[in-house]
Amino acid sequence: MLDGCQNIVSIGLALLTLYLFVRWANIFVKKKRYPPGPWGFPIVGHLPLLGGELEKTYLQWWKQYGEVVSFRLGSWKAVIVNGYDAVKDAAERSDDVFSGRPPLLFNKAVTETFGGLKLISFETFSPKFLHLKKIASRALKNYMLNCDYPHEDLFRDEAIKLSNKLFMQGNKEPMQLASHVELAVESMVYQMFYGKGKEEEIEANVQEVVDAMSYINKFLNADNSVNFMPWLLYLKQGKIEEFKQAILATDKVTKLKAEERIATFEQGQVRDMVDALLAFSNEMPEEENAESFPRAYLIHQRVAFQTAIFDPVCRTILFIILYLTKYPEVQERVNTEVSDVIGNDKAVGYKDRDNLPYLNAVILEVMRITSLVPTALPHSALHDTKFRGYDIDKDTMVFFNLHSVSHDKLFWGDPESFRPERLLNEQGHVDKEKRFRILYFGAGRRRCMGEMIAKILVFITTATLMQRCSFKKAEGCDLDTEPIRGAVYGPKPFKVIVQSK
Template sequence: MDVSSTLVFAGIILVLLWLFSVNNSSKHRLPPGPRALPLIGNLPQIDSNAPFKSITKFSETYGPVVTLYVGRQRTVALFGYDVVKEALVDQGDDFTGREQLPFMLKATRGYGLGISNGERWRQLRRFTLTTLRDFGMGRKGMEEWIQEESQHLEAHIRSLKGQPFEPTFLLGCTVSNVICCLVFGERFNYEDKQFLRLLNIFTEFIRFNTSTMGQLYAIFPWFIERLPGHHHTVFAQMDEVREFIKKKIQEHKETLEPNSPRDYIDCFLIRMNQEKDNPSTEFIYDNLVSTVMNLFFAGTETTSTTMRYALSALIKYPEIQEKMRQEIDTVIGQNRCPNMEDRKSLPFTDAVIHEVQRFLDIVPFSVPRYTLKDISFRGYTIPKGTTILPMLHSVLREEKQWASPWSFKPEHFLDQNGNFKKNPAFLPFSAGKRNCVGESLARMELFLFLVSLLQHFTFSCSEGPDSINLVPEYSGFANMPRMHDIIATPR
């Protein structure tokens, strides 16, 4: 058989496979959606530069629950607060499945908390939440760690003597050191070359997954894997992170004192030893390595990116920055560290931080869910094996939930008397049983770090406020803010 005949034969087989999957789907009452093409599904209708925008447009025609095909993968997108809450909270047990994202599967070897399901997920999530809380996540002990790290950050910025700098890696170091204290039991110097290398790898990994090639890898991993390209470099770099983590685990094994655990790794190693004879345990070495990778990565990137975006927003809106500073000076002054008790007395500052998270919309799709069984939802049947996209973008920008969803307005979180008010549609950490495991830590970091920075510095840029563009540079799996050189003038 010649090459052309082989290609035709392969094409026929693929079309038959697609037709089989579509016919199989017709047995269920799927939500409505746009007509899909063989093999590539609805990809031609999705803008790779901002896929969440294209997918959101489908809801204008087909309603708040939409079926589409990303390649051959059947996908159901959920739009608006009411629908997302109904799925993730009211029917939370049905939507606990996690999509096996190809790039995460490759990086973690399929182990760890991030993309696990079933008993593995239950065991690891319960243990992780309990252990992180025991070591102070959301409590006074963690507050002191963040306050100490704030002082390191302040000292480093002062050493720049008002010169412009790009804050990505500095903020990455600051935030990462907090999770490093929890997981590794140590912090790293801002000049540590290996530490900076790891943070650079995290940034490259996010950029790759947000790029067009990263999106293609997520849809056609079996094909892209066989092509030359930058993705091979990115995954080789993630192997460097794995080796770093393995080295730290070995150091912990050699110095472990079972009656005096120092951090997350110690606690996991102790649990591994306790359950070594349990054939159904999930406390195994591979899960330790990959869960530490999950925590290290997630505990660094999202919070540091949000802080960087916050500084850009404050430079773009200097009147907001000044109003925050006046409130902070009145309540705290400049001579003591802020603490979480101060938040109730800083309603405007708290509102700005919430608005930064809403407006950045860092994970517009949330982290995709996956149906582990057939699910009945809003009169439809969503078959087992369907990807679920809870469109957080549609919640954070929903017109009936926010007065001016497309404008940066801290007033979204203030009542008519200037008091902070909650909005149930504020879901940057997702919702339900698979919401962000580090939500309380991230909230504490954002508040304490940003308040501390505004106590001691005024932020600006050489080109002026109008030069700041808050539209993300990349919009794929995540919204990645643009980089700006900023100036921190000591007060």
């Protein structure tokens, strides 16, 4: 009898244990439904599977696994969000859950380099971030509306200087344009922030800035193992120090100019972008909280603006010239439109974009096909959430696949083909729906703050060049549109013949 009771008790305990285990599994395991994804490796995750062409790998995963794909970058959980609808839904969530920034190594290195001051690009989502972004946006608007020397005049003057240099040096012999475009854009950005004139200050330092930006671009590349496996820091400490030195090189000259502007600032005067920022910093107390920022912290954000404008704009203009040269029939149509609408002498303005729909379509098509920053900077989940029926854990790294939006075959038909006319409607105007499908500057709260000024700069520079120059393929010189990959994609070196019109 006693044995029977013991057996019953044992069976009961076993059943109770099984019941509790099942309940635990339901609560903690079965209720978690993570996005599908490829098999990875221990420790390194999926880093070995990404290859050198990330955007193509991600497109393949989209096709195989769907809109949301789960993978791992070293010690980090990650998801890639694919397609226009999914990217827009994720980026524009009302709870902003995917607007965080992961504390990656490069983020920490930048902050350490600047003595603890963070750039808005790397600030995680918070009331502080929102307030800082609002102030920076107001400062940019203040500059654009009230600057003593209008920004469009500045961009046009420098574009004319660029065109003169190009057809003086490239009229007969093939020439590489990169250094000239870089100097012109750096000159525009420099004068935008630190006042008109003194071009010699820029020319003397531009190569150092360009080289530093190139190094930073490589370091920030999405497959950089040091960013995702912190234990490698002990093996690659030298790389981190080189990265910090590259950051300091981009700020060496401009820091002195900022200090000069601060010393001569007068309330109500807007000589440049630094003045526009100072106008807001003077109204704030020195204590830093969610509603105020020290002057040094606010002025420091000029670095984020300069970086966000200089490198992408340079690469965009070079890509535009590359595609116009590779497709002479497109260039001829642009030249005809510019000649008919603007002529050879009229000053180009941003308002002319509506009267130059084909040129506008060419710029947009270059932006679409190149996908300069194919997955944007990485975001992170601020808390546990669900998306498209899947669980996303807090601190998961989130990538928005902007390349998938601009290369969606269902929408674009032949996304690998360069066809500017695809962006024009039956009336010959730029198609709004298609224009909004090109998320060149990101989406949601993390959309690039410098988008408007970058668009103006690119348009005025391109229109002015087309008004004054023509670009021809040189015999034996390759025009390869396959990009050099990094955090920001760019064209391979190429040579063209430049002629005046």
